[in-house]
Amino acid sequence: MKLYLTPPSPRAFKVIALKNHLGIECETQFVDLGNGDQLTPEYVAMNPNKKMPILEDDGFVLWESNAILFYLASKKPERGLWPTDLRRQADVLRWLAWESAHWDAESLGMVGYEKVSRVVLHRPGSADPALITRGEENFARFAEALDTSLKGRRWLVGETPTIAEFAIGAWIPVASRLELQIAKYPEIGRWYEGLAALCGWRESMVAR
Numbered sequence: 001m002k003l004y005l006t007p008p009s010p011r012a013f014k015v016i017a018l019k020n021h022l023g024i025e026c027e028t029q030f031v032d033l034g035n036g037d038q039l040t041p042e043y044v045a046m047n048p049n050k051k052m053p054i055l056e057d058d059g060f061v062l063w064e065s066n067a068i069l070f071y072l073a074s075k076k077p078e079r080g081l082w083p084t085d086l087r088r089q090a091d092v093l094r095w096l097a098w099e100s101a102h103w104d105a106e107s108l109g110m111v112g113y114e115k116v117s118r119v120v121l122h123r124p125g126s127a128d129p130a131l132i133t134r135g136e137e138n139f140a141r142f143a144e145a146l147d148t149s150l151k152g153r154r155w156l157v158g159e160t161p162t163i164a165e166f167a168i169g170a171w172i173p174v175a176s177r178l179e180l181q182i183a184k185y186p187e188i189g190r191w192y193e194g195l196a197a198l199c200g201w202r203e204s205m206v207a208r
């Protein structure tokens with residue numbers, strides 16, 4: 001198995017943290033986005049979106065970080081990161097979809113792109129203040145939804161961590177660097193402490 005990753009990105013970090021948590025050995029290849037590695041014909045043949053991360057397993061190529069989390073978790077079903085019961089599976093899928101559509105694309109990913117990624121990717125022009133403001137407003141809305149959902153719960157779904165935690169939690173260390181007010185949400189802080197204490201998480205943070 002081989003992972004194509006740009007470690008500073010939360011979309012890569014979630015994959016690295018889960019791989020380390022599960023103790024899965026695999027080759028990793030650094031994708032230098034600033035150097036245009038994602039634009040080479042070989043790379044585009046694997047991911048026509050020209051984005052990382054990608055997983056390759058014996059000829060099977062998978063892109064989209066949350067799909068990769070599912071694939072890795074399914075390699076070690078005994079660890080329970082992907083539940084077996086239908087309602088819990090649907091609940092985890094709900095949070096993965098929320099992460100991709102709202103937490104990433106409309107909030108942290110939107111602010112992150114304007115403040116950081118557009119420079120790394122050598123995109124023309126400068127950060128759009130209107131998009132940063134919209135991302136900040138969305139962040140306040142969705143962080144409140146997450147905070148409320150975590151009240152009285154150690155984990156988002158059931159009694160043990162799932163891949164939803166890895167998908168959503170990967171963005172928490174990034175939030176303050178993007179000047180988003182993550183400290184305003186005590187339930188998120190409490191939940192993240194539990195996540196950061198899982199084996200594999202801290203060593204993944206150090207290795208980034």
Ligand SMILES: N[C@@H](CCC(=O)N[C@@H](CS)C(=O)NCC(=O)O)C(=O)O
Nearest residue numbers: 009011033050051052053064065066
């Ligand atoms: N929804 C995708 C988003 C992937 C994504 O946006 N990756 C960014 C880096 S963090 C990328 O590779 N950008 C390169 C580019 O746009 O040229 C996922 O979660 O895998």
